[in-house]
Amino acid sequence: MRRTLVLLLALSAAGCARKNATPTGPLVERGRQAYARLCATCHGPTAQGYAADNSPSLRSPTFLASATDAFLRAGIARGRPGTAMAAFGRALGGPLAPAEVDAIIAFLREGGPPPQPLPPGPVNGDLTQGRVIYQANCARCHGTQTRRSSAIHLANPILLETASFAFLRRAVEAGRPPTSMVPWKGALTPAQIVDVVAYVRSMAVRPGIPAAPPPGARAGTPLLPRTGPVVLNPAGRAADFALKEDRFVSIDLVKKALDEKRRLVIADARAPSDWLNLHIAGAISTPYYDARSLDDIPNDGTWVLAYCACPHHVSGQVVDELRKRGYKHTAVIDEGIFAWQHKGYPIVATPGLLPSAAPPPPSHR
Numbered sequence: 001m002r003r004t005l006v007l008l009l010a011l012s013a014a015g016c017a018r019k020n021a022t023p024t025g026p027l028v029e030r031g032r033q034a035y036a037r038l039c040a041t042c043h044g045p046t047a048q049g050y051a052a053d054n055s056p057s058l059r060s061p062t063f064l065a066s067a068t069d070a071f072l073r074a075g076i077a078r079g080r081p082g083t084a085m086a087a088f089g090r091a092l093g094g095p096l097a098p099a100e101v102d103a104i105i106a107f108l109r110e111g112g113p114p115p116q117p118l119p120p121g122p123v124n125g126d127l128t129q130g131r132v133i134y135q136a137n138c139a140r141c142h143g144t145q146t147r148r149s150s151a152i153h154l155a156n157p158i159l160l161e162t163a164s165f166a167f168l169r170r171a172v173e174a175g176r177p178p179t180s181m182v183p184w185k186g187a188l189t190p191a192q193i194v195d196v197v198a199y200v201r202s203m204a205v206r207p208g209i210p211a212a213p214p215p216g217a218r219a220g221t222p223l224l225p226r227t228g229p230v231v232l233n234p235a236g237r238a239a240d241f242a243l244k245e246d247r248f249v250s251i252d253l254v255k256k257a258l259d260e261k262r263r264l265v266i267a268d269a270r271a272p273s274d275w276l277n278l279h280i281a282g283a284i285s286t287p288y289y290d291a292r293s294l295d296d297i298p299n300d301g302t303w304v305l306a307y308c309a310c311p312h313h314v315s316g317q318v319v320d321e322l323r324k325r326g327y328k329h330t331a332v333i334d335e336g337i338f339a340w341q342h343k344g345y346p347i348v349a350t351p352g353l354l355p356s357a358a359p360p361p362p363s364h365r
């Protein structure tokens, strides 16, 4: 506990020093504002990570020193499909123009180390050895090929398409202080590190998840035009839910209400790019960062249920906004979209979209 406090104090002191040392330019300022609106909810107000959904730090010095702008751009614009990290780029249906992505990168880089060229090294290791090392040392945080755990899902195809062998090797050698990703140099031999990275690379068996809008969807519009009704089963009986902690409803109860043709609204709180790829059948797109998307939801006592990937965070923001506006019956769908998908409940997905990684177990959320 005390260690955490000291660490927090040290971090905030470092933050202040950084602010005083570098006068911020207009680009950084624009990035700061876009970051505050879109990213802080998960990555934290100063991008130190872990505000929600086990979102990683975007500020750790070892990360900034090895991540190129191209890597950051791809992460932000294309997201990490199958995780809570949406594609924020306009081209895929997200809210950010390329120049705004660059402004966010400038903000993230402010005061941090510039990217360093990584020394070339062996890019081939022993997969069998690597697998044993991974299972013994890494799986408890990074999960398996098909299940995310508490840390970045290393099998994600966009990560593995955009991260070089040297980037991954450096991350393992140097860790990501001050996070729980410790440096493994010393604990593992250089050859073992190469083996485990080779194994991590081999986990990308599903290249090319189509993180693109389906044909017909208009890319680049900040809000998606509605393609179906807002209220499901408008002539049905009102839904009736007893909420957990006055806030949560389980996926099973929502499915039951749909089967009984109850009247309700399902609101997808994620970025529209995520909605385009995969949503609960009948859900409307109401991105957490744009409250105008709630304007056409009737405020007449009809239940409005919001969900995200996370399972709770940005859906909670949508529910808070609805409650502020006086909506009587609102709830967060507790387990989120991936649990819904993994139960085989009805979804709408881009043709060819491969199943997302299973959601982390509750203890890791």
Ligand code: HEC
Residues within 6 Å of the ligand: 035, 038, 039, 040, 041, 042, 043, 052, 053, 054, 055, 056, 058, 063, 072, 075, 076, 080, 083, 084, 085, 086, 088, 104, 148, 151, 152, 153, 154, 156, 159, 310, 313, 314
């Ligand atoms: C709903 C929560 C959420 C929001 C909002 C969000 N992120 Fe993320 N982000 C995540 C998660 C979770 C991951 C890790 C995904 C994984 O498991 O691979 C991530 C990963 C990343 C990465 C890759 C980091 C790495 O080490 O590989 C970058 C870069 C990033 N986010 C930037 C942003 C920016 C910039 C924004 C705002 C435009 C943003 N994120 C908004 C949850 C979020």
Ligand code: HEC
Residues within 6 Å of the ligand: 049, 055, 056, 057, 058, 060, 063, 133, 134, 137, 138, 139, 140, 141, 142, 150, 151, 152, 154, 159, 163, 167, 168, 169, 171, 172, 176, 179, 180, 181, 182, 184, 196, 197, 200
């Ligand atoms: C105690 C939990 C834990 C263990 C064990 C662990 N990691 Fe990590 N790892 C993390 C976390 C958390 C992050 C993200 C840190 C951050 O916020 O920047 C991370 C980041 C990484 C990254 C950087 C990914 C990126 O996109 O930036 C790589 C690569 C990685 N770990 C590989 C490994 C390997 C290989 C092992 C086993 C030798 C391992 N990790 C063991 C928690 C762990």
